[in-house]
Amino acid sequence: DPEAYQTVFDAALAADERIEPRDWLPDAYRASLIRQMAQHAHSEIIGMQPEANWITRAPSLRRKAILMAKVQDEAGHGLYLYSAAETLGTSREELLDKLHSGRQKYSSIFNYPTLTWADVGAIGWLVDGAAITNQVPLCRCSYGPYARAMVRICKEESFHQRQGYELLLTLSRGTPAQHAMAQDAVDRWWWPSLMMFGPPDDASAHSAQSMAWKIKRHSNDELRQRFVDICVPQAEALGLTLPDPDLKWNEDRGHYDFGPIDWEEFREVLRGNGPCNAQRMSQRRRAHEEGAWVREAAAAYAAKHGKAEA
Numbered sequence: 001d002p003e004a005y006q007t008v009f010d011a012a013l014a015a016d017e018r019i020e021p022r023d024w025l026p027d028a029y030r031a032s033l034i035r036q037m038a039q040h041a042h043s044e045i046i047g048m049q050p051e052a053n054w055i056t057r058a059p060s061l062r063r064k065a066i067l068m069a070k071v072q073d074e075a076g077h078g079l080y081l082y083s084a085a086e087t088l089g090t091s092r093e094e095l096l097d098k099l100h101s102g103r104q105k106y107s108s109i110f111n112y113p114t115l116t117w118a119d120v121g122a123i124g125w126l127v128d129g130a131a132i133t134n135q136v137p138l139c140r141c142s143y144g145p146y147a148r149a150m151v152r153i154c155k156e157e158s159f160h161q162r163q164g165y166e167l168l169l170t171l172s173r174g175t176p177a178q179h180a181m182a183q184d185a186v187d188r189w190w191w192p193s194l195m196m197f198g199p200p201d202d203a204s205a206h207s208a209q210s211m212a213w214k215i216k217r218h219s220n221d222e223l224r225q226r227f228v229d230i231c232v233p234q235a236e237a238l239g240l241t242l243p244d245p246d247l248k249w250n251e252d253r254g255h256y257d258f259g260p261i262d263w264e265e266f267r268e269v270l271r272g273n274g275p276c277n278a279q280r281m282s283q284r285r286r287a288h289e290e291g292a293w294v295r296e297a298a299a300a301y302a303a304k305h306g307k308a309e310a
């Protein structure tokens with residue numbers, strides 16, 4: 001009796017219990033989780049490209065090792081999230097096919113170019129910092145496999161954010177040219193990082209339902225504000241400025257006021273017209289094609305030796 005199942009589901013949500021793969025759950029809840037988890041995974045995988053661009057050109061062995069570890073982590077986060085999404089009855093193949101055919105998205109932030117080494121620091125500090133602000137509440141998401149995946153991902157994300165901050169601090173305290181390079185990177189990555197949190201609440205298609213299902217625990221604007229409040233003092237500690245003349249502490253609100261976001265730019269990037277959309281997608285499709293032999297070999301091995309051993 002679907003009515004009874006819905007009642008049990010609603011009671012579990014109300015009691016802040018975890019919904020697990022074997023539980024009955026509404027089709028719309030399943031579909032929205034697959035949508036969000038798949039796009040989260042796609043973001044991790046595409047997000048490897050901007051940073052990988054600098055692995056061969058890192059300024060020291062130490063920086064190279066850190067960056068390689070971070071890019072490998074992002075791949076792992078992607079695979080972790082695809083596995084969590086598969087518990088909802090979809091498959092990695094199906095999700096990747098949707099990414100490659102443009103039927104599923106990845107985060108807008110990865111459609112911007114990494115023009116200098118300082119971009120690696122700006123991405124760690126701002127992009128991974130925004131990801132942490134968004135992902136910590138997801139550790140309390142109602143769907144068990146997603147929430148548990150977030151716990152481990154958040155731990156690794158803190159290292160990503162820390163290394164980026166430290167990289168920028170080194171440059172900021174370096175020669176004037178190094179300071180200028182760090183400032184230029186922050187100037188280019190600040191506003192796109194704020195767009196990672198999604199459209200304004202009054203333009204968010206999924207927020208109300210997502211919050212009713214306790215998937216989204218805070219609104220897009222709430223997390224965006226939390227991120228701004230965290231970054232302003234950090235920028236001061238870095239000796240760098242943020243490219244927003246309207247940034248100002250508002251005693252009444254207990255938050256920083258900040259300037260308007262260019263939502264037309266956001267919509268253009270989501271339409272596929274960002275600086276690097278075409279390049280990111282062609283690189284992703286090429287990697288998938290070039291990796292076909294690995295998938296075929298693994299499948300052949302599994303067929304020959306039985307799944308368990310593979």
Ligand code: 3HC
Binds near residue numbers: 036074109127210
């Ligand atoms: N880039 C691309 N698409 C975006 C977006 C962005 N920055 N912000 C919103 N959108 C899309 C949504 O996916 C939705 O489109 P869809 O219906 O086709 O999925 C539409 O815009 C409307 O936005 P909503 O606010 O209604 O959608 P959500 O309720 O899903 O909120 C979200 C958007 C806050 C991104 C939410 O999906 C979320 O929290 N996702 C999980 C976190 C995530 O995906 N982070 C990616 C950041 S990169 C990363 O984590 C890698 C790290 O290692 C650096």
